[in-house]
Amino acid sequence: MEVPILKQGHYLIASIQSALTDADLSQLREALIERVGRFRARGVIVDVTALDVMDSFAVRTLRDIAHMARLRGAETVIVGIQPEVAFAMVQLGLTLKGVSTALDLEEGLLFLDQQAQLRIERGTGRIDRG
Amino acid sequence: MATKGKDALPPLPDPQALSESTAALLRELVAHLRQNRTQLREEWARRITRAQLLTAMTEEEIFAEATSVYDNYVEALETGTFEALQAYARNLSERIIPRGVETHEVVGIVLLLRDVLARSLFAKYHEDFDKLNRILDAYEPAANRIANTVAVGFVQERERIIRQQQEAIRELSTPVLQVRERLLILPIIGVIDPQRARQLTEQLLRAIRTNRAKVVVIDITGVAAMDSNVANHLVQTVEASRLLGATVIVTGLSPEIAQTLVTIGVDLSEMATVGDLQGGIEEAERLLGYKVLPLEEVTPKA
Numbered sequence: 362m363e364v365p366i367l368k369q370g371h372y373l374i375a376s377i378q379s380a381l382t383d384a385d386l387s388q389l390r391e392a393l394i395e396r397v398g399r400f401r402a403r404g405v406i407v408d409v410t411a412l413d414v415m416d417s418f419a420v421r422t423l424r425d426i427a428h429m430a431r432l433r434g435a436e437t438v439i440v441g442i443q444p445e446v447a448f449a450m451v452q453l454g455l456t457l458k459g460v461s462t463a464l465d466l467e468e469g470l471l472f473l474d475q476q477a478q479l480r481i482e483r484g485t486g487r488i489d490r491g
Numbered sequence: 492m493a494t495k496g497k498d499a500l501p502p503l504p505d506p507q508a509l510s511e512s513t514a515a516l517l518r519e520l521v522a523h524l525r526q527n528r529t530q531l532r533e534e535w536a537r538r539i540t541r542a543q544l545l546t547a548m549t550e551e552e553i554f555a556e557a558t559s560v561y562d563n564y565v566e567a568l569e570t571g572t573f574e575a576l577q578a579y580a581r582n583l584s585e586r587i588i589p590r591g592v593e594t595h596e597v598v599g600i601v602l603l604l605r606d607v608l609a610r611s612l613f614a615k616y617h618e619d620f621d622k623l624n625r626i627l628d629a630y631e632p633a634a635n636r637i638a639n640t641v642a643v644g645f646v647q648e649r650e651r652i653i654r655q656q657q658e659a660i661r662e663l664s665t666p667v668l669q670v671r672e673r674l675l676i677l678p679i680i681g682v683i684d685p686q687r688a689r690q691l692t693e694q695l696l697r698a699i700r701t702n703r704a705k706v707v708v709i710d711i712t713g714v715a716a717m718d719s720n721v722a723n724h725l726v727q728t729v730e731a732s733r734l735l736g737a738t739v740i741v742t743g744l745s746p747e748i749a750q751t752l753v754t755i756g757v758d759l760s761e762m763a764t765v766g767d768l769q770g771g772i773e774e775a776e777r778l779l780g781y782k783v784l785p786l787e788e789v790t791p792k793a
Contacts, residue, residue: 440736444696447734451727458761463736464703472736 364389366396371403372473373435374466378411386422393426397433404473405430408466410441420455427460436476438462440469516629520612521569527611532561535600535607544599547591556583560641564604568633573640580644588649597645601638608634665691667698673705674775675737676768680713688724692731699737706775707732710768712743719755729762738763738778742771 362385367374373396375389393405407423409415427437438461442450450456463469524531536557539545545553559579567576584597612630616623660681668676677695699707709728711717717725729739741764744752752759765771776783 439734442734444693444700444731444735447696447731448692450734451731456730457734462734464700464705465736468703468705468736 364392366392368396368400368402369470371401371477372406372470373397373400373402373404374406374408376408376411380412380414381419383418386419390422390426390429394429394433397430397435402430402435403477405435405437406466406469406473407437407439408441408469409439409446410443410465412446413443415442415446415450415455417453417455420450420457424457424460427457436461436473438469438472440465512625513629516626517568517571517633520626520630521565523611523615524565524568524608528561528565531607531611532557535561535604538603538607539600542599542603544596544603545592548587556587559583560601560604564608564637567637567640568630571633573636576637576640577644580641581648583641584645584648588645588652594642594645594649598638598642601641605634605638660687665694667695669698669702669704670772671776671779671781673703673779674772675699675702675704675707676710676772677707678710678713678768681715683714683717683721683724685720685724688721688728692724692728695728696731696735699732699735704737706778707737707739708768708771708775709739709741710743710771711741711748712745712768714743714748717748717751719751719757722752722755722757726757726759726762733761740765740771740774742766742768 362379362381364375364377364381364385367376373393375393377389381389393407396402397405405426407426409423412419423439427439430437439457440463442462461472463472532554536550536554539553539557540550548556560583563576563579567573587597609627609630612626613623616626665677665679668678670676675695675698677691679691683691695707695709698704709725711725714721725741729741732739739762741762744764744766763774765774773783
């Protein structure tokens with residue numbers, strides 16, 4: 362089952378609609394990394410709102426996506442982790458350490474905008490709290 | 492209230508099924524106890540005071556309860572059934588436990604009654620040793636059963652009260668409070684057991700989602716002590732909150748708790764801490780982009 366990936370400006374948004382098999386997850390990872398390069402995306406959002414459960418493979422895949430995207434110049438945000446899923450994840454010790462997270466799509470976009478803004482400021486050597 | 496399977500004692504032989512002589516002996520015994528009710532009760536109350544039991548109660552109260560216990564005791568001996576006694580024991584326990592009466596006191600007074608009644612039997616039948624033996628054969632199993640019933644009833648009532656109090660503590664559910672847009676505060680008070688910790692975490696995560704919180708201040712000033720389990724729960728709560736996009740600031744760590752956390756090697760790298768709640772809220776506001784100014788500075792000067 363292929364996950365739809367939308368392009369919004371410099372960002373890619375992958376919206377997971379239902380439970381994914383390991384193969385689906387791997388395919389999502391390949392598709393995202395490919396598109397990051399093709400569109401020179403600056404940010405990736407993976408929306409997992411629809412997932413009731415996330416196993417260790419899913420969590421590892423998300424981590425891989427974030428690391429690979431960063432190597433290709435894009436910041437990744439995982440959004441929409443449900444409270445029950447978050448609880449289960451920490452209990453099982455499945456961490457998304459080093460991966461940015463946000464409550465939902467809106468927050469995720471805001472976060473990416475802020476990151477982009479900070480990068481510009483660092484580039485011009487000017488700190489301007491816009 | 493039915494007794495659980497594992498607590499139930501084997502029933503005494505039915506009085507009717509007892510041999511005729513044993514039944515007759517029991518009847519004689521009960522008659523003797525009823526006849527000498529007043530003196531025996533008084534003797535018992537004296538012994539209770541001498542043994543310094545039930546110090547939490549006044550003499551009048553002791554005498555009143557002694558009367559009820561005595562009558563229930565004799566009734567149980569007579570009928571060979573113990574439901575009424577069980578019910579009475581529970582009822583009595585419910586009344587005296589809040590007064591601070593301890594288990595050893597309850598067991599003590601029942602055993603004293605057993606002694607007082609046994610002594611009166613020795614006094615009555617001392618000339619007929621054989622009869623005394625037969626009377627004691629009838630009396631002892633029943634008396635032991637009674638002591639058991641009362642003691643167990645007391646203990647079960649205590650356990651019921653403890654469970655009730657635990658429930659009440661658990662239900663002192665700490666509210667998650669929104670103090671600013673996107674800012675939640677979770678003040679934790681009292682003892683955190685694993686179940687309560689879990690409940691708090693779930694509550695907090697739901698609140699983060701509902702209120703779209705970006706910062707949460709968890710204040711543990713009211714938490715007296717923390718073991719490694721609770722500390723890990725706290726770390727998990729912080730991490731789970733982060734997965735929902737919220738930053739957690741922990742405030743109010745006492746020196747003892749700070750030491751505990753360091754000693755047990757909890758991973759504190761992900762946990763932001765500030766000394767007190769005020770500092771925590773100020774930090775949270777800063778993170779959210781708020782700046783709090785006194786009014787004079789805001790009013791434009793002429």
